[in-house]
Amino acid sequence: MTAQGDLLFRLQLINTEGIGPVGFHRLLKRCSSAEQAVLEAAKSKKTPSLQWAQDEYERAREFGAIILSETDPRYPKKLLNGDDTPPLLYVKGNINLLNHHPAVAIVGSRNATIIGRKITSRMAFDLTESQVLVISGMARGIDAASHKGALYAKNQNGPTVAVLGTGIDKIYPAENEALYYQIAAQGLLVSELPMGTIAQSGNFPRRNRIVAGLADAAVVAEATEKSGSLITAQMANRMGKPIFAVPGSPGEARSEGPNFLLRHGALWAESAADILKSLDERIPKTPTEFISLRKNDLFTKPLDILQKTVDIPPVKTGCNVSISEYLTIEGTDTDDIIRSSGLDASTVAMLLIELEMDEKIIRLPGNKIALNGKNLKVRR
Secondary structure, three states: OOHHHHHHHHHHHHOOOOOOHHHHHHHHHHOOOHHHHHHHHOOOOOOOOHHHHHHHHHHHHHHOOEEEEOOOOOOOHHHOOOOOOOOEEEEEEOHHHHHOOOEEEEEEOOOOOHHHHHHHHHHHHHHHHOOOEEEEOOOOOHHHHHHHHHHHHHHHOOOOEEEOOOOOOOOOOHHHHHHHHHHHHHOEEEEOOOOOOOOOOOHHHHHHHHHHHHOOEEEEEOOOOOOHHHHHHHHHHHOOOOEEEEOOOOOOHHHHHHHHHHHOOOEEOOOHHHHHHHOOOOOOOHHHHHHHOOOOOOOOOOOOOOOOOOOOOOOOOOOOOOOHHHOOOOOEEHHHHHHHHOOOHHHHHHHHHHHHHOOOEEEEOOOEEEEOOOOOOOOO
């Protein structure tokens, strides 16, 4: 049987109703081939036709994506050890990144603070400069900040890997459209889901295990204790990989997850240097000195709506935009809110007045705005 023929049968099998990765592998182990496994599954389950599999293969090819099975030598070796190994991976971009070593996953809150996004952007930038591949899930917030920091490295040509919770041809969230195309050009997009699959909540935990699996270590920044980011950390921990956490304020809900991990043995990470030091035997030593010399903030741009901060995805303008996610109990500079939100100064001023009238914020010296102490928990 040809490799393409085997791939088509595997496409049929994994897309059979009621069969996931675990069931796929059990059935394949019992049968002599993927073709026989499909015939066995078809006795009791609804199986897509061979023509559907052929069409799916062509859809991926026309989109510029490659479908890899576990038998393909390019399939990432790091994913081959589990019962829930993805039977197929759709990839678009630099396929060599699948087996890049070392690699670090950076994950965290979608509603990240400005400082959280800056820290992770800088961390991703420095790791990429140090030949460490950054992997994340292309969600807004910490994920997007990590990807953007990596892309900004190496003279704005740095690689990064985004594992999607949708089909590889679907952009989610929509605000990350430019980021999606930039990752496809400089790095790699990865998905295990069929073409055209839209965002559904059940797909994201599946995505998280791939993020954890492709990485040699995981970093969590700004996540609640029930966040999917902690699921990623738990998965990486079960795989025997080191877990890092970026510490945060005890009064901030988005710090609950990292602080929880730190209390339970995670490694402290305020910068890429902390990660490089702990993974010293795997990573070249010279970049650590390079990092210590970089004092200026690479991710601060002028207050110009056309020059967005590198680590913050733009939000839609308009008075319905919530700026609460940019605030903390310690205080955020008003200029940073303007830079990060993409809103003009007058709109931000109006929104702050409304929040102040509702007693949700307080003004601090130095043009800073803080969440009111009466409401320490920010929205999750």
